[in-house]
Each structure stands twice: as structure tokens, then as C-alpha cells.
Amino acid sequence: MVINQPEMAIEHADVLIAGSGAAGMRAAIAAHDAGANVVLLAKGPRRANHTRMSGGRYNAVSGFNPQDSTDAFFADTLESGVGINNYRMARVLADEAMDRAFDLEGYGLAWDRTDPSKYYLSMTGGGNFVRSMGSVDEGIGITEVMLHQMHARGIRVCDFHMLTDVIQDDDGRVVGGLAIDLSRGVWRFFSSGAVIIATGGTSQLYETSSGPAINTGDGIAIALRAGAELVDIEFMQFIPISFVYPPSARGYTLTEPAHYGKRHTDPNAEAAHLLNNKGERFALRHDPVRKEGSTRDVLARAIMLEILEGRGTPEGGVLMVPDAAVFDSFLKERPIYVKRLLENYGEAQARLQAPIQVMPSALYTLGGVVVDTWCRSGVPGLFVSGEAAGGVHGANRLGGSSMPDIQVFGRRSGMAAAEDVRALGAREVRGIERAKARAQTLEAAMHRPDGVRPPEVKKRIQKLMWDHVGLVRSGPRLEETLRAFREIREQVLPNLKVTAKSRVLNREWMEAIELENLLDIGEAMAASSLQRKETRGAHYRTDFPALDPQWTANIVVQRKGANLNIEKRAVVTLDPPSAVPAAFPQPARAAAR
Amino acid sequence: MSAAARLPRNTTRQTDVVQHGTIARILHRITGSVIVVFVLVHVVAQSVLQVPAFAAVKAGAPWLPVVQNQSWIHALLYFSIVFHTLYGLKLLLTELGVRIGYRVSVWAIVAVSALFGLREVLRYAGL
């Protein structure tokens, strides 16, 4: 069946940014301020992003805790990341986080204070020092002040524009981005000197997740297809506690037990207790020292194992027993969370007077595209920042470190992209034919008379990932998953069809395009998980349950033709190499089961 | 303090709520219209009844004094005047900075206005 060439508008931008979260917005602001003409693509309405949903805790060395230092923050990041972070990026994060926090204050965000000029700080699970700032409006406040900074600069934001691919010339250099305007069903090719991918993570790969519906890993898959490398993509952070019901709220993060106990402000105090259906504090078996104040990876695994081994509640969770004494400060700091607890669970739970049912949920993509400290990927003209980029957090992220990550590296990606475009000078429009050809391929599902609907396939992939490439992994199941993915790719994807023939807001069509991205990343995650024969941070294998020092290394994945090339690579350390400062005594880590 | 601290609202049943403000606004509008209509009708009616030049019209409308003495018309009028005044005062005061809750105030004003209306009914009933 002949498909006519789809309609495609040609547009221009110096820097094209995909993603309307804080990383994309900060990149837009930085690139604009450096003189570039910027276009930002938001997959839906611009406020629909993961930053919006965040509790907004922001780790930074503000000077208001004299015991803390950027060395300590750096050391905490490496310790949480179990030594496989990109040291240089982690160092940059520690050094620049506070400056970016001040930027947000300049934008109009009023950080919580104890005194007029002194910020209120709290703890985070797994960290060793009190350094997290926050604001009562959380991720909503951060996104709002940034959106208005974008308006003030007149930066063009295109809602309902999904980036489907970057277009490259024969040398592999990015010459533009292909996007579909979902609100009209029209293709747009943005000829640009640099494309910044800030499309967030892959939480939607999993059946139970905390992120927004749009985070299907589009940008990471696009980078992979463009020839970029992915690092440690097998590492997926599961938030240990999230809502169990109602269906719409299932999986939404409740952050960490540390915040429901006195440990929220005192590193030596207790976090909220976690109990199985026998009333046992099972977390003690996994981390006898920090107990429920442990890192997210340890806690999430502990809870998942209890549920899998039949010691969970009938609804499939465990119970968290908060400390009612912290209710007043909890209400003051996080009224939005109290409201959700009230609406989803009830008044007693909202007042922290009754046990709260919780379960782990897929939250954050720890790995991602390989970039340097200026967010340059291996593909010329392609930049990646935020959750889509890998390396900063290693094997497990500290709570509160994503907010500074997206500001620090969002800005760097914008600055670097603008600089590259300036150095390029005048350019001609190239890549239109390639863009048209790719658009035509992606039209296929719209024109197929019969076949499989995308929502069913998505659910199947999500279940496979949750069951086999989630918190608990093993060799045979990973191999089984890879076989299932191969079958889906070869037999199901070519038979996708959409019900609606309207080109306007065709969700099934969007999901059909997303499916290729989900599959690309799912395969990369399963294959990398198979390769890493150990347990470290968020990656847990029942057949290799111990940490293996030989695996203090990264796994790098790259597409070579139709195959995925997987290799082990040394961790990027500081240059020149220097001893990682030991700012605190190392806590004993319980051996994983 | 914990027990007394007010929780955020549960806003998951908004389609079921009684929209106090809508009721207040509509009542304010209706009572305002009642007052305006009353004034117009009252002026006309009193002219017909009092002005010698309209004696012929008065003769042709023997029902007019009867209508004027209906208790429910008086009740409606007094309710309207009291409601419109008090609610208008509430709006004015809130704009000057006085904090008045939108829920209780509407129903309190309705209750007071209803009392005045009831008073008319009782007066006509000879009580």
C-alpha cells in the first residue's frame, strides 16, 4: 500500500530542546541568555512533566550546616552510587548545586526558612549530613518560576510536540530534530545546530511507577538510535514507598520513611518503621545500622522481597508506621502530601496516627546517555541533561539530588549547545529527505487496516519489566524477557494499528511510536542487567547476590547496526586523580540476600 | 497543637458539594430583583391609590389593596431586603479585610432573613 509523503513543516532553531521539565527549561534559559534562538518541545501541555511531581527537596551545600561541605556532598554521592558514578559529574553537582539554588531564588522561588536569610534544611534517606533545602510548593513552585522566566525571555515553547528522532548528516552530526505536532497530527522538522535531550526517564516501562505518563524514555531511545552510548542503563531506582491505592495514585512516591520520623531532621534519629504482615521490622535485616533510614535501593529491595515472599498486606504492600510527633512539621513543610494521604487513605493516616500502606515503585532512571560534564554526548550536536543523562548518581541516587542535577546540568547543556552553535556559524538546512523518510515510517500504524492495539502491547512490556527487570532479577528471567522482547519487536511492532483515523491527538498513534522507544530501552536494560553479574545499588540479582569489586565499573551500551554492543568500562574518575575524601565513617552495609 | 491543626481539604467529591457561593450569588440577584420590582410596583400602586387624578384607575382595580396586604408578599419583601443588605454588607466587609467564611455566613444570613420574613407571616396571622 502506497503511503503518500506526510505533510511536514520546516522550521529553524539554533538550539532545539526536547523536554519541558526543569532540565529542559534551564537549558532553554541558559541557551537563550547566551544568544541562541531556542525552541523547546513539550510532549503535552508544558506543565505535564516529572519535575512538577517532585517533592522538590534540593541537596546543596548552603553553608547553613557547618558540618557539611562540597567534599562531603561529593563523598555522599559516591557512597550512595556505590562507586560507579561519573566522578567528574558528581563533583560538578556538589560544587554548583548551591549557585543554581540561588538562581531559583532569583527567579522568585522562596526557599523555606528558619530565619529571614537562613534556609531550613532537612535530611534525606541515605545521606549523612543535613543539607536538603525545600519549599512548600515543591516541584510545582520550581516549574512555575521557571516557566515565567521562559515567558519573560519570549522563548518559544511548543506544546503537544513529541520529538521522534534526531536527524543526522552522513558524518553522524545532528542537523535537526523531527517532531510530530500531536495537536494537529502534522510533522515538523526543526533544522538546528544542536539538539538537547531533556526528556526525562523511563518510569513508564514499569507496571507500577511514580512518574508521569509521558516518560516513556523517548529521548534516551532517540540518542541510542542516533549512535550515542548509554551507561549503566540497567540501574533503575525504585522508590521504596508509594501509594498502593486508588488505581490512579498507585505508585506515586511517598518519598522515604526517613521523612515520617525524627530522622527527617536528625541523622541519628529513627525513620518511620516498616512492618510486614507479622509485625516484624524487616528492614533491620537489610541495614542494621541505618535501619529504615537506609538508602532507597536497600529499602525498596527489602520491601519487594517481603511482598514477593508473601509477608505483605492483602493489597500487596507493607505497612509504614509514622511517628505522629512529626506531624506538625510535616504538615507545615509538605501540605500537599498530607492532602494526598487524606484523600487516598484517610484522616488518621494524614495525621500520621495510623499505619500507612506502601509499596515500591519505579521512579528514576539512574543510567542514561553517556555525556561529559558539559552534557555533550558522543554524537556531535547532541546534548543530554537531566534524568535522561547517565553517570551523576551511579548505582543509586540520593533523595534530593535530582533537583540540583537538573538545574546544574540543564544550564550546562544550554550553555554548551549555544556555544557549539555559535562556533558552527551559518549553516544550511540539511536532512529534510531523511526526516521525511523517517516520518513516513512512523506513519505506518496509522494506515494499517488491522492489527494489534498499542495499549495492550504497552501493558505486556510493562509487566515483563516489572516482573523480570525490576527490583529482583535473575539470569534465566532476563534471558526470557529478551526473547519476549525480540518476539514483540519482530512480530508485534510491525502489526500495530490505531483505531482512530483522526490525526488530532491520536493517543494510540503516539503510543505506537512510544512502543519502539520502550522496547529499545527495555532491551538495553535487560541485556545490561544480564551482563552485570553482581548486586550493586539498585541492581539486584538473586543468582549473584553479592557486591563484586571487579564490577566496580560501568556497562556501556551502543547500537551497532541491528545489534547492541555491550562493554565493560572503567569508571570515570577525577582528572587529575585524587583521593576521594572520607568525610565520615563508612556505615556497615548488610550483605544483600 | 497536632490534634487541632487543620488538615488540607479533601477535594475529591467536588461534584457533590453544595455550592454555597453559587446559592448566595443567585439569592443576592433574586432578592435584588425583588427589591427593584417592589420599588417600581410600590410607586405605581401608591400613585394609583393616592393621587386623585388616578381615581378612575383605582376604581377599576379593587383587587389592589387586597394584593398589597398579602402576608407572603410582605414576607418575601422583608426576606429580600434583609438578605440583600446583610449579604451586601458581608461582601463589603470582606473587601475591607474582615475574614468571613463563605459557608457559614451565607446560611447565617439566610436564617436571619428568614426570621424577618417569618415575622411578617406571623404578624398577618395576628400573632
Next chain:
Amino acid sequence: MTTTTITVTAEIRRFDPAQDAEPHYQQFQVTGMDNMRVLDVIRSVYENQAGDLAYQFACRIGRCGTCGVRVNGVPVLACQERCKPHMRIEPLTPFPVLRDLVIDRTEVEARYSELHLTPQRTQAYTGKAEAIEPALAEHLCHLDSCLACMVCVSACPAVAERPFDGPAFVLKLRHMAKHPADHGNRLQQAVDGGMLECFGCDLCTQLCPADLSPAQAIREFRKELVFGTGKES
């Protein structure tokens, strides 16, 4: 936790401006847990019965503010509102409809943009913590937790009848007005936006999914009209 299942009826307004002469309503039955939200019902319809349904959501926990719809005539966030046995689900008025339940927010963004909602400073930002009283900082953050969901604008009777931008815009102006570093003439902007048309009915306060009161912001501006702002602009 409740484990009862129920069956609800959803009558959803279908309209494709490019193809349909006028909207029509399509009825669906959905079975699920009785603590389902309207969004769960809509998603079930899309996944099992009407794959061509156009609807918008993202966070599904009441933070992105993009899933606003009218249910039985009342504007709500679909992800927050509990399902009812019979629901008529329509897009938010008075916005242009892209298709079915999805509205076009272009003009909303244009209006926000015109308000210049960044601190209009008379002195450059120092680059350090600004001196803001803790209670004021908390209040500012409360004001800035407005989701821009447009539920209040949709519900407002003055918006329906009069030239008034809507409560949400005045709330955002109030956030800036109270910010110590802002010296814009926010009162004038509020008046220009039609703030004086407000009936003071507090329907916006009652329906706001973020527990905010645009009506209170309007009242505070109105008081300033009489007594002055106490701030140089």
C-alpha cells in the same frame, strides 16, 4: 481499604472540530473499584472501548493540573475527583476544544505571559539568600502552588458573563504582589484583567484542587484599591 467493585456509566462528549458539525455524547459502562477516580474511568474507556478517545493527563496525582474536565457540569481534576454512578464528562469551558476532552491552552499561556510574573526588581538580585520572613516565604509558596489547572476560571460565573480574565490570573498576580523583591504594579494589572467583575462568591475557593483562594487574592487587591499597597511600584 475498600475492595468493592462498582459499575459506572460515563457519558462522554465527543467532538472533532475538523470533522464533526456538532458534538455528540457517547455512553460507556465501566466496572472497577469504587475508589476509582474519573481519570481511571476515562482511561478504561480508552483502553477497552474507545481507542479514539482524546483526553489529557500526565501526573495523575493532582500536580500537573492538565487533566481538568467538567463532570456533571462541575469543573474538576479528573485524576482527583472520585467517580460517580452516572457521570457526564465534558471538556472545560470556556476554552476552545482541540478534540473530545482536550482543550487548547494557547490563550491561557498568552495571558500569563502578558502579566510578566517574574519579580520586577528595582535592584539586581544579590545572588544570596534574600531576607524574607519565614512566614511570608511560606505564604508565597502557598500562593505559588497554583497548578494553572483552570478549574477556577471554568467555574467562575463572572468569567462567563463579564470581561474578566479569571481568578487564576489574579492569584498569580497576588503571588508577585506579595513578593518583597517585586515592584510591578500588580494592582493595576489585576484591575486591567477585569478583577473588579468578581462577585465575591468564593466558588473558586470551594473548587480549587490546590486549596487556594483566588477570591481572597482579589479581596486583598480590592482592599489595596481603597487603602493603598504600601509598596513602591
